[in-house]
Amino acid sequence: MSRSVPSSDEHAQPGVARAWPGALDGEAFEALFRECGADVHAYAISLLGERTAAEDVTALAFERLYRSRARLDHRRGTPRAWLFAIARNAALDELRRRRRQPRYELEDELAADRDCAEALEHVERRTAVHDALAALPPREREVVLLKFHGQLSNSELARALGISESNAGTRLHRALTRLREGCLQAERQEEIA
Amino acid sequence: MKVIPFPGGGSAGPDEAWLAELEAALNGDGEGAIADSWRELRQDVRALVPPIAPEFERELGERIAERGARAASKQPDRRLGWLRPPGRLGAAASVAAIGAVVAAVVIAGPWRAGTAGPIEAPSNQPAVSSNAGRAESSTAGRAESAHPLPQASNEAFRAAKSATAEGSASASAGAASNAPALAPAAGGAGLAPGRVQQLAASITLAATPGDVQETADRVSRLAVSDGGFVQSSHVQVQQSGTSEASLDLSLPSAKLSAALASLGQLAPVRAESQSLQDITNTYDAARQRLGDATAERQALLHALSRATTEGQIDSLHERISQNRGAIAQAQAALQTVSRHASTAQVEVTVLGDAHTGSEGLTLHRGLHDAGRVLVVTLVVLLIAAALLLPLALLAVALATARRTWRRYQRERVLDTR
Numbered sequence: 001m002s003r004s005v006p007s008s009d010e011h012a013q014p015g016v017a018r019a020w021p022g023a024l025d026g027e028a029f030e031a032l033f034r035e036c037g038a039d040v041h042a043y044a045i046s047l048l049g050e051r052t053a054a055e056d057v058t059a060l061a062f063e064r065l066y067r068s069r070a071r072l073d074h075r076r077g078t079p080r081a082w083l084f085a086i087a088r089n090a091a092l093d094e095l096r097r098r099r100r101q102p103r104y105e106l107e108d109e110l111a112a113d114r115d116c117a118e119a120l121e122h123v124e125r126r127t128a129v130h131d132a133l134a135a136l137p138p139r140e141r142e143v144v145l146l147k148f149h150g151q152l153s154n155s156e157l158a159r160a161l162g163i164s165e166s167n168a169g170t171r172l173h174r175a176l177t178r179l180r181e182g183c184l185q186a187e188r189q190e191e192i193a
Numbered sequence: 194m195k196v197i198p199f200p201g202g203g204s205a206g207p208d209e210a211w212l213a214e215l216e217a218a219l220n221g222d223g224e225g226a227i228a229d230s231w232r233e234l235r236q237d238v239r240a241l242v243p244p245i246a247p248e249f250e251r252e253l254g255e256r257i258a259e260r261g262a263r264a265a266s267k268q269p270d271r272r273l274g275w276l277r278p279p280g281r282l283g284a285a286a287s288v289a290a291i292g293a294v295v296a297a298v299v300i301a302g303p304w305r306a307g308t309a310g311p312i313e314a315p316s317n318q319p320a321v322s323s324n325a326g327r328a329e330s331s332t333a334g335r336a337e338s339a340h341p342l343p344q345a346s347n348e349a350f351r352a353a354k355s356a357t358a359e360g361s362a363s364a365s366a367g368a369a370s371n372a373p374a375l376a377p378a379a380g381g382a383g384l385a386p387g388r389v390q391q392l393a394a395s396i397t398l399a400a401t402p403g404d405v406q407e408t409a410d411r412v413s414r415l416a417v418s419d420g421g422f423v424q425s426s427h428v429q430v431q432q433s434g435t436s437e438a439s440l441d442l443s444l445p446s447a448k449l450s451a452a453l454a455s456l457g458q459l460a461p462v463r464a465e466s467q468s469l470q471d472i473t474n475t476y477d478a479a480r481q482r483l484g485d486a487t488a489e490r491q492a493l494l495h496a497l498s499r500a501t502t503e504g505q506i507d508s509l510h511e512r513i514s515q516n517r518g519a520i521a522q523a524q525a526a527l528q529t530v531s532r533h534a535s536t537a538q539v540e541v542t543v544l545g546d547a548h549t550g551s552e553g554l555t556l557h558r559g560l561h562d563a564g565r566v567l568v569v570t571l572v573v574l575l576i577a578a579a580l581l582l583p584l585a586l587l588a589v590a591l592a593t594a595r596r597t598w599r600r601y602q603r604e605r606v607l608d609t610r
Contacts, residue, residue, distance in 0.1 A: 026258070030254070030257055034254075041249075066257075129238060138608075148239055
């Protein structure tokens with residue numbers, strides 16, 4: 001893929017998103033945006049399928065987090081977890097308002113843009129991943145997106161989804177298993193073709 | 194196409210090791226093909242979405258930086274945080290709290306029938322009456338009368354009392370010497386110079402039940418020290434209920450004001466009344482009878498000195514003897530009237546019940562009143578809490594239901610396919 005991934009994949013680096021900054025003041029909030037802005041946008045766009053709506057949700061998530069920064073409790077998760085929980089709610093509200101269901105169909109423009117930039121091998125693999133992801137039930141796909149875009153731990157994932165940690169682990173396991181099966185199926189179809 | 198070697202597939206559910214392995218791989222801690230496959234999968238998923246638009250990212254970043262700078266410039270003073278206007282929830286809670294307190298005060302207020310307030314207003318029922326021919330008033334400065342008489346009446350009473358005191362003094366002196374000297378001094382400073390007047394007063398003192406006997410004793414000692422005496426007394430002390438003492442005092446009229454002031458210092462005054470009766474006519478009539486009898490005696494004695502016959506002498510002796518009795522009667526009548534003028538009858542009532550002890554400014558009463566204030570405040574708060582608690586529970590239930598409903602609506606988006 002010629003274009004860099006929107007955010008760093010490196011979890012190990014501690015930042016304001018992972019380490020509780022104490023007070024989420026102006027500088028800490030800017031740092032949080034630099035660390036997580038692209039990830040939130042990626043999560044929103046993968047859930048909503050539209051850039052404009054994803055931008056609205058991203059802006060709304062940061063807006064809400066800023067307004068509620070005084071109520072943030074470090075015992076209940078990192079700023080990143082809070083941010084993705086807010087973004088999830090905002091995205092689901094947006095879907096409900098538009099009476100739409102979550103889908104995993106990126107706009108043609110985006111897909112073309114993506115295709116042109118990637119090597120053939122990557123394109124094939126990622127197409128398989130894309131199709132497998134699109135075939136997942138929305139609830140399971142959402143877990144995968146939160147896990148990979150939000151880079152949340154299982155406990156943070158549980159908090160964002162409002163379920164228990166064991167339930168979140170079960171749901172994640174099931175989603176990844178189905179994703180794997182979907183990828184294998186896509187591979188077989190390609191071989192047959 | 195590269196086959197992605199997903200680990201852990203096929204099992205019914207995740208075990209701790211599977212989850213730990215996944216976490217370690219995504220955190221960059223895990224090594225090997227499996228960890229690499231997890232990281233590749235994440236990279237593939239993340240690469241599926243287009244990057245954030247630089248214009249939007251820049252614009253949003255600028256907005257956040259601007260907001261942060263604005264917030265930093267007007268950093269609120271934590272000490273004055275409570276001065277900030279409350280939000281909708283705070284405003285609603287404040288309105289509910291104020292309403293509950295007002296309702297509680299209305300419910301538990303001291304003006305409600307049958308409810309005693311923290312400091313009861315003295316239930317004064319002053320025995321001020323206005324009889325024909327009697328000039329009565331309450332003493333100025335004792336604001337115990339529910340129907341205070343006009344100021345002119347007070348002044349008239351004081352002036353008359355002054356004149357009475359002077360007249361009584363001279364009358365007493367005159368009575369001691371002889372009848373003609375009993376005439377009251379004229380030209381007093383009052384509105385009724387030369388008048389002879391009789392004073393009376395009644396005073397009701399409030400005391401705690403345990404203090405009734407002691408207060409009655411102190412009233413008696415006060416009467417004696419002022420030159421008076423106790424004509425009658427009745428003290429009734431009960432273990433429970435109202436204790437009461439009533440004393441009839443006879444005090445020198447000249448010391449009535451001072452005596453009443455001293456009585457008022459023994460215990461809080463619940464009620465006070467004073468009355469004045471003009472007895473000048475009675476006094477004049479008695480003096481006239483004494484003068485007539487004395488003049489008749491002089492005439493009889495003069496006639497006796499001129500009597501020549503035995504019969505005249507015997508007759509005059511008999512008449513002089515009768516005249517002596519008349520003079521004695523006239524002197525006694527004049528002394529009685531004079532005594533009425535020189536002494537004032539004072540009825541003292543000492544009431545002792547739980548409520549009467551709350552008046553006055555002693556430490557004990559202050560503590561008692563403070564306790565009652567605290568009790569009523571507690572009652573008000575309790576009633577307010579009783580009103581607020583259901584409202585708070587209702588608000589919490591509504592908020593929970595609203596949150597649950599919104600969450601249900603959100604989650605439903607994920608359930609419908």
